[in-house]
Amino acid sequence: MTAPPPNDDLNPAARNGEDDSPADPTAARRHFVRQAIDADLEAKRFDAVRTRFPPEPNGYLHIGHAKSICLNFGLAKELGGSCNLRFDDTNPSKEETEYVESIQEDVRWLGFEWDELHFASDYFEQLYAWAEKLVTDGNAYVCDLTAEQTREYRGTLTEPGRDSPGRSNTPAENLDLLRRMKAGEFQDGEKTLRAKIDMAAPNINLRDPVMYRIAHINHHRTGDAWCIYPMYDWAHGQSDSIEKITHSICTLEFEHHRPLYDWYCDKLAIHHPRQIEFARLNITYTVMSKRKLLQLVRENYVSGWDDPRMPTLVGLRRRGYTPESIRAFCADIGVAKFNSTIDVVRLENAVREHLNEVAPRRMAVLDPVKLTITNWAEHGSDVEMMAAVNNPGDESAGSREIPFSGSLWIERDDFKEEAPRKFFRLKKGGAVRLRAGYIVDCHDVVKDSAGNITEILCTYDPQTKSGEDSSGRKVKGTIHWVSCDHATEATVRNYDRLFTAENPDSPAEGKTFLDYLNPDSLSTTTAMIEPELAAAAAGDRVQFERLGYYVVDADSRDDALVFNRIVGLRDTWAKIASKNPPKGKK
């Protein structure tokens, strides 16, 4: 048993970290939770660090949970402690086994392994025994008020509450009533067990909070064994205590539950963990509430919990995010009590940074237009194999051979008949480097009757072969391509942000978050891809040169590849182009 010191204040002034050597670069990076734990260890309040991640199995985990997971498991790892996974399954009307499984998968996918796996429902027997103790000690009573009456009696934020008639029952009467509640003698809602604290407390959580409610519902683990179920406050801290958790880390909205958390542990005189609250994660251009995510799924705004546009872990996984990048993101954003919103570019940047190191480069043309090399006949053979490096930043990634021919697909965007001064790609009368190929000069274009360009005619410069250029020519631009005869088709799903508003959670008058759904959050196209990609398997991540990072989707088949855009490359040209809007022409 560990009694808490009187001062649980986490204000900076009250912090008392260990005396870190200033030379330790990580010392400055320690967030307030870490500092509090360091201080507790120093003060011998606890002998080790034991944390837990306590999800309710009523939905899929999202990036916000990842912050909590990284915090709890990370702290345990850093400090040589332990971290449990515990399902807070005290409300059988909302919880399902499906979620229990997905949550475990998600935690493991993120790269963490729990020391012990528990369910709050495993503690129902102990919880009940403790409830009888509180009753016997005169610290809890059975209340007859209806839900409606309970609300009325509770008072308001500015007025104190009134005592429930049950408050004057004797312990013996309460014990009898509680046992009959447990035995199923009463209907749902007929009675509750309430802690006897203070109906005038300014903190409403202390106005005789409900401990047990009656619900004749089948529980996903305990079946029909129980018809009374503990409330969060009654179950959570006690579960922490049973597991000898030292630091019970939760989000800010539980801050004024802490006095109740402490009250239960004190009255029971059991191991007393310290609850510490931090600000939950908000990210721009998305929503994080389980209710809203569920609505997006149920009403088919997305294809499911694992839709690549969802901020769920299953969604991010399918989108192609790496666990490393999510962990890096969580470490990057820090932990504090200030309610902030993180710019989604931070997340995008995290995955870009990781993939830049590990994703092999490949060429794919998403919006193909044909480029014909009119002097290719001068070349000795129809096809020439070109060496292309897999990652210019990583020599060990090696290179591959790609076929080059007189008939190529290039990106429609990479050609303009008349181009602005800063356009470094191909234009009529201009030249461009074909990546890992030759420099070509454009002399003409072919158009259909509607005036659309159907073919671009170029000559190649034999002196300019990639890697053995003897021409001395310099061109401003390099573009990607694939050989028509060697390319294969693939479906490419270009995903974008799900919402157009930075904060869909605060809609304008008369609107809802659904009014800000991005109609262009998914655009699908058929791309031409280089031969090397034919062997790509689901989950493989590559960089399509000059475009972005892509992952092979689970829907992909050997004869019908599907790629998801994880994130685009940083696009400086788009910035320049948007600053100098084209005049007149489309």
Next chain:
RNA sequence: UACCCCGUGGUGUAAUUGGCAACACAGCUGGUUUUGGUCCAGCCAUUCUAGGUUCGAGUCCUAGCGGGGUAGCCA
């Protein structure tokens, strides 16, 4: 208009606990580059306000202002 928490560049987090406001991202300049990617260099702050204590305040004190949370038999 009750109680609790929080205010540091555009965004987020630091500041050896009273001693030159730092790091990252974004933005802007420029350089390198066979990806307009990567990489490199530079620029970008009256620490919410007003008083006070002090040789010295982002940090301590007082008052104000602003933001968030709380009235489930949800978690």
